[in-house]
Amino acid sequence: MADIVLSAVDKIFGSDRVVSNVDLTVENGEFFSLLGPSGCGKTTTLRMIAGLETPTSGDVTIRGQRMNDVPINKRPTNLVFQKMALFPHLDVFENVAFGLRLKRLPGAEIKRKVGDILDVVSLTGFEKRAVSQLSGGQQQRVAIARALVNEPAVLLLDEPLGALDLKLQLHLQRELRRIQKATGTTFIYVTHNQAEALSMSDRLAVMNGGKIEQIGTPAEMYLRPATSFVASFIGRTNLIEARIDNVTSGAAHLSHEGLPLSVPAEELGAGETVMLSLRPERIEIRAPGAEGIDATVTEAEFMGSTVLYRMKTASDRTLIVQTLADRAPLRDGESARIGWAPDAAVQIRQTSVAE
Numbered sequence: 389m390a391d392i393v394l395s396a397v398d399k400i401f402g403s404d405r406v407v408s409n410v411d412l413t414v415e416n417g418e419f420f421s422l423l424g425p426s427g428c429g430k431t432t433t434l435r436m437i438a439g440l441e442t443p444t445s446g447d448v449t450i451r452g453q454r455m456n457d458v459p460i461n462k463r464p465t466n467l468v469f470q471k472m473a474l475f476p477h478l479d480v481f482e483n484v485a486f487g488l489r490l491k492r493l494p495g496a497e498i499k500r501k502v503g504d505i506l507d508v509v510s511l512t513g514f515e516k517r518a519v520s521q522l523s524g525g526q527q528q529r530v531a532i533a534r535a536l537v538n539e540p541a542v543l544l545l546d547e548p549l550g551a552l553d554l555k556l557q558l559h560l561q562r563e564l565r566r567i568q569k570a571t572g573t574t575f576i577y578v579t580h581n582q583a584e585a586l587s588m589s590d591r592l593a594v595m596n597g598g599k600i601e602q603i604g605t606p607a608e609m610y611l612r613p614a615t616s617f618v619a620s621f622i623g624r625t626n627l628i629e630a631r632i633d634n635v636t637s638g639a640a641h642l643s644h645e646g647l648p649l650s651v652p653a654e655e656l657g658a659g660e661t662v663m664l665s666l667r668p669e670r671i672e673i674r675a676p677g678a679e680g681i682d683a684t685v686t687e688a689e690f691m692g693s694t695v696l697y698r699m700k701t702a703s704d705r706t707l708i709v710q711t712l713a714d715r716a717p718l719r720d721g722e723s724a725r726i727g728w729a730p731d732a733a734v735q736i737r738q739t740s741v742a743e
């Protein structure tokens with residue numbers, strides 16, 4: 389069953405439409421992310437699911453029940469955000485137990501539930517610790533335990549790892565993923581960090597200017613971006629505009645820098661201009677004299693397992709090229725033969741591009 393459905397949801401503040409015609413379905417038990425740059429409407433969308441904002445129009449449905457007018461405390465959701473306020477005068481156990489005490493559960497049940505959830509977040513043994521004596525990552529895990537102990541159907545997380553250092557972020561990304569799978573809770577995770585969304589999510593939605601541009605699995609979003617915004621926000625890409633030379637049996641043929649490319653034609657015809665995304669790792673550095681074109685390195689960025697080059701072609705176009713760092717990197721000013729397979733690019737729709 390779908391856990392959460394947003395249909396045609398708009399949110400207007402004053403004269404600003406900050407969320408625009410959002411349609412979204414999140415399945416039961418799914419790890420679903422809302423990804424997009426700062427200001428695109430992620431938090432507002434999450435707050436409408438939580439009940440902290442009311443949609444200007446459209447419907448929010450949770451587990452089959454329309455939620456638009458249901459107050460926050462009557463919704464089966466719980467929210468975790470970046471700077472969770474823990475109760476500084478309470479220890480770890482009491483911070484987590486807080487909601488259960490409000491519900492007046494029997495002491496033995498509270499003890500069992502808190503014990504179970506502290507185990508899930510790997511904080512067994514920290515029950516009596518003052519929260520002020522925990523690291524940032526431990527505090528955030530207490531906050532997550534406090535939200536999970538109420539067994540919400542849906543946990544809403546708004547950039548929960550944003551304030552932590554990178555190493556801790558990477559660790560807690562895996563932890564959160566593990567916790568989500570272990571509890572079967574539906575997670576809706578808001579982030580502006582594309583690597584985070586790709587590595588954690590079952591599916592994600594990319595938002596831009598209040599609209600959803602695409603929804604899919606991480607692999608679908610990367611391999612078959614629908615728009616120029618998605619292609620450039622998720623990873624790096626070369627955006628190419630080209631005119632179709634001819635169409636044969638369902639394939640449109642064109643060329644870029646004199647090298648052939650083809651995409652499924654569907655409704656395309658010769659002479660039409662299309663936009664394509666050519667990922668940097670689909671461009672190969674080839675042996676001198678091999679089929680391809682010559683290009684000159686203007687910038688080389690050593691990234692560990694790969695090297696990222698900016699290269700200029702004879703017609704003064706820049707291409708981003710990424711190769712495995714399995715040989716001595718090319719240097720600035722050095723020139724090399726590059727090329728790509730005809731099916732290396734995918735067709736995309738033009739939308740506004742990030743940065």
Ligand code: ADP
Nearest residue numbers: 401402406424425426427428429430431432433
């Ligand atoms: P994100 O979480 O993607 O960074 P937000 O949902 O917080 O984006 O904000 C989207 C837009 O809505 C921003 O331009 C923000 O300034 C605006 N906004 C958010 N909340 C309010 C509010 N309560 N009143 C007016 N404008 C708001």
Ligand code: MG
Nearest residue numbers: 430431432546
């Ligand atoms: Mg936000």
